[in-house]
Amino acid sequence: MDVVLLTLQEGQLQVLLLKREREPFAGALALPGGYVHEQEDQDCADAAQRVLRDKLGLQSPYLEQLASFSGPGRDPRGWSVSVAFFALVPALADLPPGAQWRPVNRLPTLPFDHGSIVAAALERVRSKSQYSSLPVHLCPEPFTLPQLQAVYEALLGESINAVSFRRKMDELDVIEPIPGAKSSGGAHRPAQLYRVRGEFRERLRVVGRGLKA
Amino acid sequence: MDVVLLTLQEGQLQVLLLKREREPFAGALALPGGYVHEQEDQDCADAAQRVLRDKLGLQSPYLEQLASFSGPGRDPRGWSVSVAFFALVPALADLPPGAQWRPVNRLPTLPFDHGSIVAAALERVRSKSQYSSLPVHLCPEPFTLPQLQAVYEALLGESINAVSFRRKMDELDVIEPIPGAKSSGGAHRPAQLYRVRGEFRERLRVVGRGLKA
DNA sequence: ACAATAGTGTCTGTCAGACAATATACA
DNA sequence: TGTATATTGTCTGACAGACACTATTGT
Numbered sequence: 325m326d327v328v329l330l331t332l333q334e335g336q337l338q339v340l341l342l343k344r345e346r347e348p349f350a351g352a353l354a355l356p357g358g359y360v361h362e363q364e365d366q367d368c369a370d371a372a373q374r375v376l377r378d379k380l381g382l383q384s385p386y387l388e389q390l391a392s393f394s395g396p397g398r399d400p401r402g403w404s405v406s407v408a409f410f411a412l413v414p415a416l417a418d419l420p421p422g423a424q425w426r427p428v429n430r431l432p433t434l435p436f437d438h439g440s441i442v443a444a445a446l447e448r449v450r451s452k453s454q455y456s457s458l459p460v461h462l463c464p465e466p467f468t469l470p471q472l473q474a475v476y477e478a479l480l481g482e483s484i485n486a487v488s489f490r491r492k493m494d495e496l497d498v499i500e501p502i503p504g505a506k507s508s509g510g511a512h513r514p515a516q517l518y519r520v521r522g523e524f525r526e527r528l529r530v531v532g533r534g535l536k537a
Numbered sequence: 538m539d540v541v542l543l544t545l546q547e548g549q550l551q552v553l554l555l556k557r558e559r560e561p562f563a564g565a566l567a568l569p570g571g572y573v574h575e576q577e578d579q580d581c582a583d584a585a586q587r588v589l590r591d592k593l594g595l596q597s598p599y600l601e602q603l604a605s606f607s608g609p610g611r612d613p614r615g616w617s618v619s620v621a622f623f624a625l626v627p628a629l630a631d632l633p634p635g636a637q638w639r640p641v642n643r644l645p646t647l648p649f650d651h652g653s654i655v656a657a658a659l660e661r662v663r664s665k666s667q668y669s670s671l672p673v674h675l676c677p678e679p680f681t682l683p684q685l686q687a688v689y690e691a692l693l694g695e696s697i698n699a700v701s702f703r704r705k706m707d708e709l710d711v712i713e714p715i716p717g718a719k720s721s722g723g724a725h726r727p728a729q730l731y732r733v734r735g736e737f738r739e740r741l742r743v744v745g746r747g748l749k750a
Numbered sequence: 751a752c753a754a755t756a757g758t759g760t761c762t763g764t765c766a767g768a769c770a771a772t773a774t775a776c777a
Numbered sequence: 778t779g780t781a782t783a784t785t786g787t788c789t790g791a792c793a794g795a796c797a798c799t800a801t802t803g804t
Contacts, residue, residue: 360607360616360618362609362615362616366608366609367606367607367608368605368607368618389604389605391602391604392581392602392605392620393580394573394580394581394620395579395580396575396579402575403573403575405573405581405618405620407605407607407618407620468783469783469784470782470783485766485767485768486783486784487766487767487768487769487784487785487786488765488766488767490784490785491765491766492766506774506775507783508775508776509775509776510775510776510781510782511775511776511777511780511781511782512774512775512776512780512781512782512783513773513774513775513776513781513782513783513784514774514775514782514783515782515783515784516783516784681756682756682757683755683756698793698794698795699756699757700757700758700759700793700794700795700796701792701793701794703757703758704792704793705793719801719802720756721802721803722803723754723755723802723803724753724754724755724802724803724804725753725754725755725756725801725802725803726754726755726756726757726800726801726802727755727756727801727802728755728756728757729756729757
């Protein structure tokens with residue numbers, strides 16, 4: 325079981341890597357992962373949350389199964405299967421020792437088939453960003469619509485029409501304005517602050533027609 | 538490892554069930570499945586193809602990983618994980634003894650969590666039918682455009698505008714007309730016969746904007 | 751010629767994107 | 778009041794769906 329934990333920092337999508345303590349590949353940076361504990365875990369998703377909690381001290385409201393990776397070559401110890409998940413979190417304050425964020429477009433060569441797993445996660449996340457509310461899970465609350473739009477743009481790698489973006493967010497109906505709360509600071513009109521509606525903290529909503537074709 | 542093998546018969550989506558020979562649930566109808574053979578199988582998809590070949594004597598050009606299912610309750614023998622796949626084939630001539638097609642909307646209660654696995658497969662197939670070439674794998678070649686449209690309509694459960702359908706197939710560019718080949722038989726204009734273009738036998742193509750929103 | 755289905759041309763409503771106008775903060 | 782960004786209003790082009798027309802077979 326492996327987890328691709330993603331966040332957005334400095335306008336860049338970043339993946340969390342952990343220095344491995346045991347062989348094989350001790351000392352190398354790799355995805356957080358572990359084995360299922362049959363006594364504790366109700367399923368593999370449970371195991372993924374447990375790994376995030378134990379190794380990083382965090383819970384991820386949004387966790388989605390990515391795919392399973394299997395074969396004789398992925399682990400030097402022999403034939404293996406791993407169920408991979410991905411999780412999205414807002415930028416974190418501090419990380420435990422041995423953990424670090426790495427921008428996804430400048431990753432070191434990863435052990436096992438973790439490179440392929442990250443690639444699959446990126447493809448899934450970018451694809452779903454086109455037609456779902458998935459990116460809201462990367463945005464620290466409360467957030468403004470322009471901030472959220474910047475998150476979408478970072479993921480999609482292209483600029484989005486602001487009018488279309490507002491219409492789409494309205495249609496998705498996943499975020500709600502916080503009554504009376506406005507951003508402040510700049511020498512300009514403040515923006516309405518929003519939060520994710522409770523029922524979509526752990527789920528997402530899709531629309532038929534996405535932001536881009 | 539379990540496989541949801543789907544076909545279209547009598548305008549109905551059907552799933553292949555196999556009478557189990559061993560415990561648990563010996564005698565019950567269940568999805569074809571089996572364990573990975575580490576010597577033979579390069580990965581779980583390989584194992585799925587091997588099961589289809591050994592138990593049903595067929596190869597499925599299109600096979601897609603669905604998801605993994607895990608937990609303590611899915612198998613009476615204890616905690617287990619299964620990587621599920623789904624495959625699409627045109628209607629088959631004959632089945633080995635113990636195997637039968639069952640319409641997906643009138644399934645018996647299935648052992649293990651095979652009911653959930655089938656449900657997940659149906660959701661995936663129906664969803665992808667909206668915006669991809671996936672349904673062509675259910676159509677026996679050669680086929681006419683009206684025949685293919687009927688397959689899409691059976692999957693989506695609603696009628697499709699014929700003009701839009703032609704435009705969409707043209708855009709997908711996954712099928713090609715067979716030069717000089719026309720359907721025959723009816724007392725009406727014959728239809729152009731098509732086949733799947735070689736490079737899309739095992740893959741599919743998606744479009745941004747689907748057939749329905 | 752008629753019946754029946756295949757395939758095409760064209761119009762129209764809908765919706766994403768462009769552009770412009772308005773709103774509201776701080777300096 | 779000026780500047781900068783937020784937010785809204787309106788127009789326009791592209792495209793899915795509707796409809797009507799043409800094409801081609803067997804009877």
